[in-house]
Amino acid sequence: MASDAPLLGLYGLTKTFPGVKALDGVDFSLKAGEVHALLGENGAGKSTLIKVLTGVHSRDGGEIRLDGVPIHPRDAADAQRHGIGTVYQEVNLLPNLTVAENLSMGREPTRFGFTDRRAMRRHAAALLGAYGLGSVDPESTLGEHSVAVQQIVAIARAVDLSGKVLILDEPTASLDASEVRVLFDVVRSLKARGIGIIFVTHFLDQVFAIADRATVLRNGRLVGTRATADLDRLSLVEMMLGRELKDETLKRHRTQRAAAEPFATFEGYGRRAYVQPFDLAIRPGEVVGVAGLLGSGRTETAKLIFGVKEADSGRAIVDGKPVRIASPRTAAALGFGFCPEDRKTEGIVGDLSVRENIILALQARRGWLKPLSGPETRAIADKFVKLLDIRTTDAEKPIRLLSGGNQQKALLARWLATEPRFLILDEPTRGIDVGAHAEIIRLIERLCDDGLALLVVSSEIEEIVAYADRVVVMRDRTQTGVIEGDGVTVEGIVRAIAAEHAARHGEVAS
Amino acid sequence: MNPRTLPLLATLGVFLLAYALCALQFPAMLSTRVVANLLTDNAFLGIVAVGMTFVILSGGIDLSVGSVIAFTGVFLAVTIRAGLDPVAGFILVLAITTAFGAVMGAMIHYLETPPFIVTLAGMFLARGVCFLMTTDSIPIDHPVYDTLTGLSWRIPSGGRLSLIGGVMVLVFIAGIVLAHRTRFGTAVYGLGGNRTSAELMGVPVARTTILIYALSSGLAGLAGIVFSLYTSAGYSLAATGVELDTIAAVVIGGTLLTGGVGTVAGTFLGVMIQGLIQTYVIFDGTLSSWWTKIVIGGLLFAFIVFQRGLVHMAARRREAARLATGMPVVSPAG
Numbered sequence: 001m002a003s004d005a006p007l008l009g010l011y012g013l014t015k016t017f018p019g020v021k022a023l024d025g026v027d028f029s030l031k032a033g034e035v036h037a038l039l040g041e042n043g044a045g046k047s048t049l050i051k052v053l054t055g056v057h058s059r060d061g062g063e064i065r066l067d068g069v070p071i072h073p074r075d076a077a078d079a080q081r082h083g084i085g086t087v088y089q090e091v092n093l094l095p096n097l098t099v100a101e102n103l104s105m106g107r108e109p110t111r112f113g114f115t116d117r118r119a120m121r122r123h124a125a126a127l128l129g130a131y132g133l134g135s136v137d138p139e140s141t142l143g144e145h146s147v148a149v150q151q152i153v154a155i156a157r158a159v160d161l162s163g164k165v166l167i168l169d170e171p172t173a174s175l176d177a178s179e180v181r182v183l184f185d186v187v188r189s190l191k192a193r194g195i196g197i198i199f200v201t202h203f204l205d206q207v208f209a210i211a212d213r214a215t216v217l218r219n220g221r222l223v224g225t226r227a228t229a230d231l232d233r234l235s236l237v238e239m240m241l242g243r244e245l246k247d248e249t250l251k252r253h254r255t256q257r258a259a260a261e262p263f264a265t266f267e268g269y270g271r272r273a274y275v276q277p278f279d280l281a282i283r284p285g286e287v288v289g290v291a292g293l294l295g296s297g298r299t300e301t302a303k304l305i306f307g308v309k310e311a312d313s314g315r316a317i318v319d320g321k322p323v324r325i326a327s328p329r330t331a332a333a334l335g336f337g338f339c340p341e342d343r344k345t346e347g348i349v350g351d352l353s354v355r356e357n358i359i360l361a362l363q364a365r366r367g368w369l370k371p372l373s374g375p376e377t378r379a380i381a382d383k384f385v386k387l388l389d390i391r392t393t394d395a396e397k398p399i400r401l402l403s404g405g406n407q408q409k410a411l412l413a414r415w416l417a418t419e420p421r422f423l424i425l426d427e428p429t430r431g432i433d434v435g436a437h438a439e440i441i442r443l444i445e446r447l448c449d450d451g452l453a454l455l456v457v458s459s460e461i462e463e464i465v466a467y468a469d470r471v472v473v474m475r476d477r478t479q480t481g482v483i484e485g486d487g488v489t490v491e492g493i494v495r496a497i498a499a500e501h502a503a504r505h506g507e508v509a510s
Numbered sequence: 511m512n513p514r515t516l517p518l519l520a521t522l523g524v525f526l527l528a529y530a531l532c533a534l535q536f537p538a539m540l541s542t543r544v545v546a547n548l549l550t551d552n553a554f555l556g557i558v559a560v561g562m563t564f565v566i567l568s569g570g571i572d573l574s575v576g577s578v579i580a581f582t583g584v585f586l587a588v589t590i591r592a593g594l595d596p597v598a599g600f601i602l603v604l605a606i607t608t609a610f611g612a613v614m615g616a617m618i619h620y621l622e623t624p625p626f627i628v629t630l631a632g633m634f635l636a637r638g639v640c641f642l643m644t645t646d647s648i649p650i651d652h653p654v655y656d657t658l659t660g661l662s663w664r665i666p667s668g669g670r671l672s673l674i675g676g677v678m679v680l681v682f683i684a685g686i687v688l689a690h691r692t693r694f695g696t697a698v699y700g701l702g703g704n705r706t707s708a709e710l711m712g713v714p715v716a717r718t719t720i721l722i723y724a725l726s727s728g729l730a731g732l733a734g735i736v737f738s739l740y741t742s743a744g745y746s747l748a749a750t751g752v753e754l755d756t757i758a759a760v761v762i763g764g765t766l767l768t769g770g771v772g773t774v775a776g777t778f779l780g781v782m783i784q785g786l787i788q789t790y791v792i793f794d795g796t797l798s799s800w801w802t803k804i805v806i807g808g809l810l811f812a813f814i815v816f817q818r819g820l821v822h823m824a825a826r827r828r829e830a831a832r833l834a835t836g837m838p839v840v841s842p843a844g
Contacts, residue, residue: 076710092710094703096770101696106712114691157711 005068007032007196008084008165013062015048022048024220025062030165030196035187037211037228038200039240044217046200050167053198054079054086066164085158089170093154095143100124102142103157127156131186148179152186159190166190167198172206184210204233216240260284263422263453264334266305268314275300277314278479280472282422282453287444289468290457291493297477298457299341302424305455306338307331332365334422337415339408341426341457347411350400354392355381357399357410362417384413388443405436412443422453429463441466461490473497516820517764517772517813521779524762524809528786536793542669544789549675552785554579554733554740555755556678556778559763560685561729562756563777567689568722569702569769570625574614574632575730576752578607580745581636582734587648587744596654604731610636611727615720629723633753640746647745650738659739674736681729685774698722702769758806759784762813766821783809 006029015023023045030036040046051057053064055073064071066082073079076086093102100120101108109119124138131152142150151171159166168187172180187197187210199211207214208228216223216239223239262281270277275297282288290298303309305316307325316323318334325331328338340346348357359377366372372380381395388409392402399407408428415423428444429437444467448454458464464471471483473496481496532539549556558575565572582603589599610632617628662670671679689695697718700708709715738744763780765772787805791797 077712092704092707094700094707094711094770096703097696097699101699102711105696105700105708108693108696110693114687115693115696117691 006030006065007034007067009063009065009068010049010053011063011065013049013052013064014060015052015057016060021220023052023059023062026217026220026222028215028222028225030198032164032196033191033194034213035191035197035199035211037207037214038198038217039207039214039236040217040223044240045220046217047169048220049217050086050169050198050200054084054167080158080162083162083164084167085162085165086167086169087151087154087158087171093142093150093157095141095150097142098139099128099136099142099145099153100138102153103127103138103160105157107161127160128153131156131189132182146179148175148182151175151179151183155183155186155190159195163195165196165198167200169200170202171199172201172203180206204236207236208233260286263318265317266314267317269304269311269316270313271304271309271311272313274309274477275304276478278472280305280479282455284421284451284453285448286469287448287454287456287467289464289471289488290455290474291459291461291464291471292474292497296474297479298459298474299426300477301472301474301479302338302426302455302457305331306336306424308338329364332361332418332420335420337361337418337420337423339411339415339423339425339428348399348407351398353396354385354390354399354402354410355395358384358395358413358417361414365418380417381413384410384417388413388416389439403436405440408436408440409443412440416447420452422455423447424455424457426457427459428456429458429460437463461493464488464493465490517766517817518776518779520813520816521762521764521776521783525779525783525786528783528790532786532790532793536790539789539793542665542667544669546665546669546671546675548782548785548789549678550672550740551788552781553672553674553678554737554749555752555759555784556781557681557736558726558730558733558752559756559759559777559781560681560774561726562753562760563685563763563765563772563774564689564698564722565625565726566757566760566765566767567702567769567772568698568719569705570618570719570722571629571757572611572614572632572723572726572730573626573629573753574610574636575726575733575756576749576754577633577636577640578610578727578730579734579737579749579752580640580747582607582731583738583741583744583748584640584643584648584746585744586735586738587650588643590650590652591648596650596652600735603735604728607731607734608724608728611730612720612724614727615723616716618723619716619719625723632727637746643746644744645746647743649743651742655739655742659742674739677732677736681732682774682778685777689774694718694721699770702771704770755784755806758810762806762809764813764817766817767814 008030010026010028013023013026013028014021026045026049028049038046038049048057052059053073055075055078064073066084071082073082073084079086094105097105100123103124104120108115109123110116111119121138128134128136128138133149133152136145136149142153145153155166155168155171171183175183187199190197199207201207211228213225213227214231214236215225216236218240260283262283264282266278266280268277268279278301280288290301292298300309304311305325307327307330310326316325323330323334325334331338349360355377358381359372362380363372378395384390385392385395390402390406390409390413392406399410402410412425412428425444429440441463444454444456448467456464456468465488468488469484471488471493472479473481473483473493475497483492483496529539538544558579562572562575585603585606586596586599589602590596614628614632617623618625658673661673663676665671689698697708697713700711700713701715701718705715734749737749741748759780760772760777761767761780762783763772763776763778765776784802784806787802788799791799791801
C-alpha cells in the first residue's frame, strides 16, 4: 500500500507557451503504490504537465523530484531511464512486429552480436504471464491483437523499462467495459508492486473505480488534490468546472411548440450493410438526438442523411418534394449542413486560417467562379468569431492552433455561414472541455430557438437529454425506438439502449 | 494463417507454379545448368535487391541504384585502364558508393526530405558522373578479371555455380541474418512500421536511416562489380531502369511498399521469378524479350491487389475479433 513519502513530487511547476500560461505553479505528488487520477478540462494543463514530466517540453520553472532527487528529463527516453514510463491513448508500439520484438525493442538481448531470439521470447513470455496474458504467443504479430491487449503490452513494456512511475494517458478511451476491467486488474497489480501510477481520464466513473487520489487542474492552475474516498461525483465535477452544475441549467426549457410542418421527411430510408431503413421527420425548431452505443449506426445515419453515402432504399422528401440526395453537394444545396465526428480528419483544414475554414462551405456552395472578396470573408469570419465567442487572437490564425472547443465552434460557424435550414452535428462535444461543452449546448439551443432544424448524434446521454426534443435510439445499425416528451431522460435513454443490450448479451451497460 | 508469412508463401507458390509450367514445356529447364545460369544471370539484380529490401522495409525507396551500378562499372573500367589494380579498385569503389549512400541517408534524415527526391537526385548525379568519366563503352581486360570470371563450383549433373552467383547467394544469406537476427534489422522493420513509435521505443533513427541507404548503395556498388565481371566492360548507359526491376522484385517478393512487412528471402524468390520469365522467353525463342516486362507488370499488379486484400482482411478480422469480445459501453457520465 501507499507509503507517506512521495515517490514523485512536482513543486511549483510552470510552463508558458506564447500567449498562454499552460502551467502556473502546479504542485503534484505521487506516492509509491498509489493510483493518482489527473483530471481537468481540455486545456487545463494535464497534457502539458505530462509532457513536462516526460521531458517532451522543458519547464520554465519549478522542480521535479523523484525519490527526493531533482531530475531534469530531456526526452521520453531520458524520463524512462529515470524510471518514468508513459502509455498513451493511441498505442505507441509497432503493430507490424511481434509481441516479443515490441517488448524488447531498443534493448534486444544479443549473443555474439546477433539478437538472441530465444532469450527475447523467454523474456516476453515471462512478462506476458505476469500481466495475465499468458495465452498470447510472443511470436504473434502485435497488430493482430485487440487494442486492450496492445495497451497491456505497452504497459508491460513501460513498466519493464522504467519501473517507478507509470503514466497512463487516457488509456481507456478506445476500450470497452470488459477490456477496461482487464486493464484495471493490471493497474491494481502494479499498484500492489509499489509502482506509482498517474491516471489521466475523462471518465469520472473510472476515477472512483481505481484512483486513490484525484488532482484537478483548471486553466493551468491546481484546483486541489483530494482522496477519492472523501469525494463525491458532484464535488469532483464542481472542482473541474469551477461552478456548481445544477441539473436545471442543463435541462432545456422546452417551450410548447405547435408541431411545425416537417422540413424533411425520410421514409424507409436506408442502405444495405450500412443502416437499416428508418423513418425520420425533421422539423424546424426541433432537436432530434441520436443515441446508441459505439458502432450502432449513429454516425452512419447522419452520413446517409447528408449524402456521404447514397441511400439504396426509401425516399427523402424536402419541403414536400421528393429529392435524391446523392452527394454532400446536393445535401448542402438543399440547405443541409454537417459537422462530422472526427474534427481533425474530416472537419478542419488545420493549416488554413480560422477565417478560411469558416468561409469554406459558403464558398463551395457559391462555386469557385464567384469568389467572396477579402473584406466579405473577413466580415463573415469576424461576425461568427464574435457570435460564437471563438477564442482566437485573430481570425487569421491557423485553426490547428486553437483548442478543440474553439475548432468545433469554427466548424459550426462554417455551416452557419451558409445559412442552413437543417444542421447535422455528429458528436459536437467530443474531446472538448466541459466549459466549451456547455457553450456548445447553449448554442445548439439558441440555433433551435431560431427555427433551425437539428439532428445531433452524441454518446453523452446527459447532453442529449439537455437539448433533444426527440431521441432516436440506435442498435446494430437499426433504429430501435424513438423517445419523446417526458420520456427523454438519462434513465429512459440508457434503459432503451441497455434493454436491447441486455437482451443480447445478458449484461447491462454500466 | 499468419499474415506475415502469407505473402512469402504466395510468392513461393507463384515461383513453383511458374517453374512447373516452364519445366512441363521445356523439360531441360529442370537441369542444374539452367538453375546455375539463373543464379549467374541475375546475380547483380539479386545483390542490389537485398539492399532495396531493407530500404523498402524501412518505408523508403532508393532510385539511385541503377546509376550506382553504372558508375561502378565505368569507374572500374576507367581506373583499370589507367593501371589501377582491380582489387584496389573494388575496395575503392565500394567505399565510394557506401559513402554516397550514407550521404543520401543523412540528407533524408536531417533535411527531412522524402527518400524519393533525395535518391532521384542521387540517380541523376551518379549517372552524370559516369558520362563525365567517359561516354564510351570501355572493355575491361585484366588477368584478375579472367581469373574471377573463370572461378566456379561444379554442382551435380553438369551445372556450374559461378563466383558471382555464389556472391549473390552469400549476400542473400547475410541479408536474411541481418534482417532477422540483428538489432539493425529490427530497427529497420520498426522504422517501416511507425517512425514516431520506433523513435519513442529507442530506435536510433538517424543512424539506422544512414546505415540503410549506405547498405543499399554499398550493395549497388557490389552489384556493379558483379555486373562488370559479368559483362567485362564499363558503360555509362548500363543498368538503366535496374532500380525499377529491383523494386519490382522486392514487391513481388512480398514486401509491402508502405514498409514494415516483408522478407529478404521473399526478395530472392522475386528475383528468381523475373529470371525465370526471362529464361522462358529465351527457351521459347519466338517471343520478344519485352514479354518479360509485360509479365512482370502483370505480376506486380496482381501482387499489389493481393497485398491490399491482405491488409484489408487483417483489418476486418481485427474488427470481428473486437466485436466478438464485447460491446463498447456508453458512458452516461461522460
